[in-house]
Amino acid sequence: MSMLMPSMRDAEYNLGEARARLREIPEFRRLMFQIWPSLSPTELLHDLFGSRALLKSAAKDVLTDQEAEALFRARAASRDEAIFSDADAALLDEARELLGPRPRKGGVIDEADEIATFGHIVIDEVQDLTPMQLRMASRRSSGAMTVVGDIAQATGPFAPSDWNAVLKLLPKDRAARVAELSVGYRIPREIMEFAGRLLATAAPGQSAPTAVREADEAPRVVRVDADALLAQVTGEAKELVGALDSGRIAVVCPDDMADAVSSALGAAGVAHGRAGSSALEATLTVVPVGVVKGLEMDAVIVVEPTAMYEHPDVGPRGLYVALTRSTQRLVVVTSRDLPTELRD
Incomplete structure (x- = not known):
């Protein structure tokens, strides 16, 4: 689909919509299940992090050799024994989004396997979330969010410099409104x-x-x-x-x-x-x-x-x-x- 899209003459034709429509066709899902490797997010991440060659290929022009090497971890005896860190949760979620729901028997996708969205999401200490964690929260949002934080207290390698760095990773369905809390009651x-x-x-x-x-x-x-x-x-x-x-x-x-x-x-x-x-x-x-x-x-x-x-x-x-x-x-x-x- 990604290769065919540039040749489409209809400027309004959307790749995401096309993928969504195709996923709704049972025959298409069964065909893809037969010809395309069906990986779970944990299998993908376990295989990727356990191979220096795969990491080098995936990290090309994105990470330095040292950064790619830092991601390497020896593969477990079996995928069921693989151990993931808290930081891996956002990566697993991203992989789930890219791979799509894993078909069950007969190529059927259970609604329970789809990513649920919420009418309104509230996040406290949002300045401490990494870009990948913000993406994870965003894909569960219908567009309405209240996020609370203090940029001055943001620490770590992904600390945002201002609110724009946070807002650009959140849903853009509605214009963001930033309200500054100017009164302190605790200190x-x-x-x-x-x-x-x-x-x-x-x-x-x-x-x-x-x-x-x-x-x-x-x-x-x-x-x-x-x-x-x-x-x-x-x-x-x-x-x-x-x-x-x-x-x-x-x-x-x-x-x-x-x-x-x-x-x-x-x-x-x-x-x-x-x-x-x-x-x-x-x-x-x-x-x-x-x-x-x-x-x-x-x-x-x-x-x-x-x-x-x-x-x-x-x-x-x-x-x-x-x-x-x-x-x-x-x-x-x-x-x-x-x-x-x-x-x-």
Whole structure:
């Protein structure tokens, strides 16, 4: 069909419509089932990722050799034993769209195998979805969607630079309307103003929300020598635990410091939990910056913000996220100069 379309004289003839009509003809489906290999999405992805030759062919002019090699994974003993990651879900869905529903006995397609669509879809934290995940959501939409997010908090290799980068991957049946939420109810003004200094770098063109409440105290920055850093963090944690009777406190640190921070707290007899290995039920929790997004704490100690700022997987946006997790108190402990945007 793709080869025949350019020769069609009718300019209004649509390839997608032609395919859809052909799929409705039982005889055509039976014929195609007989002459065309019938692959499932899992079979396709398992075979593709398990062959360097297939990956090289498929990735030509699209991926570098290093990127294609990163996708390779040895084939399982059988396709039923293949293990896929969460990130593969969008690829499997794309393959399902390209392959179409797999015919059952006699070439019949069950309606249950068709991709269902919804009258209205609501997505929160949409800035964290990859382009392929956005495509997956779009094909389930009838055109009406409400998506909520904060571009300033978008991190990762596919982080969008603005809302246009998100909207272009969503249904275009209706004109998009962007509404900016300009009032903040969770974060106190003092903390928002401090963290908001990063926005010009983290998300140019984005404005910090106007906070409606005040904090008990302004964010506090503590500069110490590197060899005194963990002792200072421990002392600050003890002080906050004593000051907040029933609140929850997080020590947010670079991912590679989490073990050292936890060990220092443990050596000082400070009870605490670890994000990722236990629920956030402890009064005090050590949280690697890589998993801090979405959390809300009464008080937060941010450790070595400059290391976060400079890390390619965190950057200004990741630091902005870390600095905006507290609803009451924020303490920053550092052994280095703060990023330029945060200096007084």
